[in-house]
Amino acid sequence: MRVLEGEKVTKYFGGLAAVSNVDFHVDQGEIFGLIGPNGAGKTTLFNLVSAALVLKSGAIKFKGERISGLKPYQICRKGVARTFQSVKIFGNIPVRENILLGALFGTPTTMSAPNAANQAAELLDFVGLSQMSALPARELTLVNQKRLEVATALATKPELLLLDELMAGLTPTETAEAMEMVTRIRDRGVAIFMIEHVMKAIMGVCGRIMVLHHGEKIAEGTPQEISTSKKVVEVYLGE
Amino acid sequence: MDITRFTSKKFLIPGIISLVILIALVILPVYGSLYMVILITAILMYVIITVSWTMFSGPTGYMSLASAAFFGIGVYASAILLPTTGGKLPLLVVVVLGGVISSILALLIGALTLRLKGIYFAIFTFGLLELIKQVLLWWENTVTGTRGRYVMLVDNDVIFYVMLAIFVVLMLTAYFIRHSKYGLALQSIGENEEAAAHRGINVTMVKVVTFAISAFFMGATGAIIATRWTYIDPYIAFNGLFSFLPVLMAVFGGIGQLYGPVIGATIFAYLEEILLTKFPYFYMLIFGLVLILAILYLPNGIVGLVPRLVRRLRKGGSTEQHAST
Numbered sequence A: 001m002r003v004l005e006g007e008k009v010t011k012y013f014g015g016l017a018a019v020s021n022v023d024f025h026v027d028q029g030e031i032f033g034l035i036g037p038n039g040a041g042k043t044t045l046f047n048l049v050s051a052a053l054v055l056k057s058g059a060i061k062f063k064g065e066r067i068s069g070l071k072p073y074q075i076c077r078k079g080v081a082r083t084f085q086s087v088k089i090f091g092n093i094p095v096r097e098n099i100l101l102g103a104l105f106g107t108p109t110t111m112s113a114p115n116a117a118n119q120a121a122e123l124l125d126f127v128g129l130s131q132m133s134a135l136p137a138r139e140l141t142l143v144n145q146k147r148l149e150v151a152t153a154l155a156t157k158p159e160l161l162l163l164d165e166l167m168a169g170l171t172p173t174e175t176a177e178a179m180e181m182v183t184r185i186r187d188r189g190v191a192i193f194m195i196e197h198v199m200k201a202i203m204g205v206c207g208r209i210m211v212l213h214h215g216e217k218i219a220e221g222t223p224q225e226i227s228t229s230k231k232v233v234e235v236y237l238g239e
Numbered sequence B: 001m002d003i004t005r006f007t008s009k010k011f012l013i014p015g016i017i018s019l020v021i022l023i024a025l026v027i028l029p030v031y032g033s034l035y036m037v038i039l040i041t042a043i044l045m046y047v048i049i050t051v052s053w054t055m056f057s058g059p060t061g062y063m064s065l066a067s068a069a070f071f072g073i074g075v076y077a078s079a080i081l082l083p084t085t086g087g088k089l090p091l092l093v094v095v096v097l098g099g100v101i102s103s104i105l106a107l108l109i110g111a112l113t114l115r116l117k118g119i120y121f122a123i124f125t126f127g128l129l130e131l132i133k134q135v136l137l138w139w140e141n142t143v144t145g146t147r148g149r150y151v152m153l154v155d156n157d158v159i160f161y162v163m164l165a166i167f168v169v170l171m172l173t174a175y176f177i178r179h180s181k182y183g184l185a186l187q188s189i190g191e192n193e194e195a196a197a198h199r200g201i202n203v204t205m206v207k208v209v210t211f212a213i214s215a216f217f218m219g220a221t222g223a224i225i226a227t228r229w230t231y232i233d234p235y236i237a238f239n240g241l242f243s244f245l246p247v248l249m250a251v252f253g254g255i256g257q258l259y260g261p262v263i264g265a266t267i268f269a270y271l272e273e274i275l276l277t278k279f280p281y282f283y284m285l286i287f288g289l290v291l292i293l294a295i296l297y298l299p300n301g302i303v304g305l306v307p308r309l310v311r312r313l314r315k316g317g318s319t320e321q322h323a324s325t
Helices: A042-049 A072-078 A095-105 A113-127 A142-155 A172-187 A199-205 A223-228 A230-237 B009-026 B034-060 B067-081 B091-113 B118-144 B156-179 B181-191 B193-198 B203-229 B241-253 B259-278 B283-297 B302-324
Strands: A002-013 A016-027 A031-035 A057-062 A080-082 A160-164 A191-195 A208-213 A216-221
Touching: A002 A042, A002 A191, A016 A031, A016 A042, A016 A191, A016 A208, A016 A216, A031 A042, A031 A172, A031 A199, A042 A080, A042 A160, A042 A191, A072 A080, A072 B193, A080 A142, A095 A113, A095 A142, A095 B181, A113 A142, A142 A160, A142 A172, A172 A191, A172 A199, A199 A223, A208 A223, A208 A230, A216 A223, A216 A230, A223 A230, B009 B156, B034 B067, B034 B156, B034 B181, B034 B203, B034 B241, B034 B259, B067 B091, B067 B118, B067 B203, B067 B241, B091 B118, B091 B156, B091 B203, B118 B241, B156 B181, B156 B203, B181 B193, B181 B203, B193 B203, B241 B259, B241 B283, B241 B302, B259 B283, B259 B302
Parallel strands: A031 A191, A031 A208, A080 A160, A160 A191
Antiparallel strands: A002 A016, A002 A057, A208 A216
């Protein structure tokens, strides 16, 4: 079943088509990758899905229901959570309360306080931050801030998680751990749509990959197909 | 959120202190002089405006300078609705109405302007104050042909008790907001509004409603204090000082804690009274100096001193222990 579906998704910034006529879909239980050079429109596409930006034309559907036109908080409550390229956590709020926020406000059905607390505890454990639950989030290292951001996103009980460059700035060991975490999230039944520049990571975990270039979709397929596509190689390495 | 937190020692001591203060206030008219009652009424007024301001602007970081507008609307509501000027409503109803009208205005203003960030919001809210003041002046000059109004006289003890009641309700409201999930939401909005929206928080709603709640208390306070002023006009009711003072008092006391603004406003208001009577010519100068010193050396306000003191005491204690072992 298709969790997320985009039809002719288009967005202009002034006269520039940041995303133009892009069709895509994410299936239940899959990890779908999104790659492309800088300025290809990857983050713009995420912003359109999560309603940080408004579509110019086209439609985005979540589980068959049109979600374009909703507000960000409504999209979140429908079951689409996201992380940001530059980590957006609440620095002065303790780690545990960061996660609690997601559980208290972002879930499809309202959660009681004790349930939210349990959920937070479980997620702290899942991302390995239980020891640091009382620290203000700003005191965490980058990798732990990223883990925290993922945990707050998961606290909203999403069916689809958008990860925007989760591995950027991480060491090779941390990247390997992050890849493992991504598959564990998938195993919880959450479909994943991820932007990534670290090729090894994206080729390793994704079932399918889409390539954007100047706002247009130039390729889509399995990691194998993508890595051997002449068009993709041209875009990345020059003609 | 869990019951144990309320019964734990951490809450016992502040709870007892608050209760003792409350009892002392309730029986104040019995043992205190008339001057005391009037002075404490004025202090409570400042505390209410400051705590209400902090309730919204503290966690969200939206610097509202509309306090004087909400306060002034309460003042005018009282002047128009109380018996002397043709109205026939009981005092308590008028006080509540003053609050309600202010909060309705806050809802409208909030829905319109809370998308403005930083300095723009501050300027707009201050502009609002001027706008209302000028419209009222124009109205009084051209339509009613009178400048200012008399407000019904009310017994000082009654004014005091109404003020105290507003204060108690406000403190309870502020406490529960702070310790509920909405308090957490407000704080997250202050830290990163975009991220808060993407975590399922209806940021507009949370902001506007809190803004309106804070305006309610300002309006109610204006409505009751008007009866003490007896004569009001647009310049008195919509005095810009009431927009800036709460900010100063809250910063002076410390925004991080619920009792910070209370202590800040209390000291500030008392200081104002003392300076005004003892040094009428230098009062603003001394006032300014105290403020500058507070901002320079007390970045977390007066209450910021408490953890510092506690730490120093603990440190002293632990070294003693160390020496003895």
